[in-house]
Amino acid sequence: MPRFHTAHVTDIRRETDDAVVISLAPNSGDFSFTPGQYLTFRRDFGGVELRRCYSICSTASEGLKIGVKAVDGGSFSNCANQNISVGDAIEVMEPMGTFGEKLGExxxxxxxxxxxxxxxxxxxxxxxxxxxxxxxxxxxxxxxxxxxxxxxxxxxxxxxxxxxxxxxxxxxxxxxxxxxxxxxxxxxxxxxxxx
Ligand SMILES: Cc1cc2nc3c(=O)[nH]c(=O)nc-3n(C[C@H](O)[C@H](O)[C@H](O)COP(=O)(O)OP(=O)(O)OC[C@H]3O[C@@H](n4cnc5c(N)ncnc54)[C@H](O)[C@@H]3O)c2cc1C
CATH class of the missing domain: 3.40.50.80 (Nucleotide-binding domain of ferredoxin-NADP reductase (FNR) module)
Structure with missing residues (x-):
């Protein structure tokens, strides 16, 4: 049964005016992933729990990184772009998804x-x-x-x-x-x- 784990933000890099790349270090769980998989995050916004998915943009050797583009009026993506700092704890599920499994030469x-x-x-x-x-x-x-x-x-x-x-x-x-x-x-x- 998938469940949430705590991960710490280890780095934030501004990628464009409206997008950041966030590096994460999970404290528990199996966060090994295949390229193309995504992570599901959970965060409380004024008493309302929101869940959002972000694809992993890194390779296994680069560690766990996501790229988040701010959506006009969007809750999670703007929070990720403006309010999340290095050292923050964030709740995240283990990697999921099968996108990219069927690659050829x-x-x-x-x-x-x-x-x-x-x-x-x-x-x-x-x-x-x-x-x-x-x-x-x-x-x-x-x-x-x-x-x-x-x-x-x-x-x-x-x-x-x-x-x-x-x-x-x-x-x-x-x-x-x-x-x-x-x-x-x-x-x-x-x-x-x-x-
Ligand atoms: C598998 C998967 C992988 C993804 N990977 C990425 C990724 O790598 N990078 C990335 O940037 N995104 C990714 N996404 C998209 C991401 O999950 C979010 O959908 C996106 O960041 C917007 O979330 P938000 O909370 O910021 O916006 P939301 O708060 O969900 O708002 C989205 C839009 O709806 C409008 N809205 C919200 N509530 C209402 C309402 N009640 N009435 C009318 N309009 C409303 C908002 O103004 C906004 O324009 C992925 C999605 C999936 C499913």
């Missing part, structure tokens, strides 16, 4: 905004663990500034030049090529696949 993934978190864990893990794997990521965001893990993805591209490809789609039209600007829709996908 050549993989294609799509992410929008904070949806990058489980894919980042998967991409870093499979590229490091298996030299025969490749990953192409199509990553949609509003703007360059709001793109989570932009630098880390660039670094991965440099490390795995022939096995990792990122196509950034930017809604604010900051891309020179029309295909990569604006919202990702079926027509753009069709053109991407043809390319």
């Amino acid at each position: 050549n993989n294609l993934g799509f992410a929008g905004g904070s949806g990058i978190t489980p894919l980042l864990s998967i991409i870093k893990s499979i590229l490091a663990e298996n030299q025969n794997t490749s990953f192409t990521l199509v990553y949609a965001n509003r703007s360059v500034a709001s793109t989570m893990f932009r630098t880390e993805l660039q670094d991965l591209k440099d490390i795995y030049m022939e096995r990792f490809y990122v196509i950034h789609m930017l809604e604010d039209n900051a891309q020179d090529i029309d295909l990569f600007a604006g919202r990702l829709d079926s027509e753009k996908l069709e053109n991407l696949f043809q390319g």
Whole structure:
């Protein structure tokens, strides 16, 4: 039966203006995870208990990290971005989920905004663990500034030049090529696949 454990916040890194990466050290429980899994958190907001899920964005060797993007008017995500500090105790369940279990050698993934978190864990893990794997990521965001893990993805591209490809789609039209600007829709996908 899943239950909550206490974890301490060991690090908080600001990733973008509206997103943080939080490192956690659980005091008990089995927090070993497979890339793609998520954690469920519980917190009291003025007498109301809220539960929210956040995907693990790290690899096993990096420890337990989540990336939280603030949602306008959202309770938990704004609390994580503004009110949580290093040393705080937080209640969290052991990792769950099966996303990412069925990976092959050549993989294609799509992410929008904070949806990058489980894919980042998967991409870093499979590229490091298996030299025969490749990953192409199509990553949609509003703007360059709001793109989570932009630098880390660039670094991965440099490390795995022939096995990792990122196509950034930017809604604010900051891309020179029309295909990569604006919202990702079926027509753009069709053109991407043809390319
Ligand atoms: C498996 C899984 C993994 C996830 N992983 C991540 C991740 O890695 N990173 C990440 O950032 N997010 C992730 N999420 C999303 C995350 O769980 C939260 O849904 C998100 O952070 C918003 O939660 P919140 O408490 O901040 O917002 P909420 O308080 O739930 O509010 C969400 C929106 O609803 C509105 N709202 C709230 N109450 C009402 C009401 N009564 N009437 C009308 N509108 C209302 C709010 O204004 C806000 O715009 C994941 C979700 C799942 C299911």
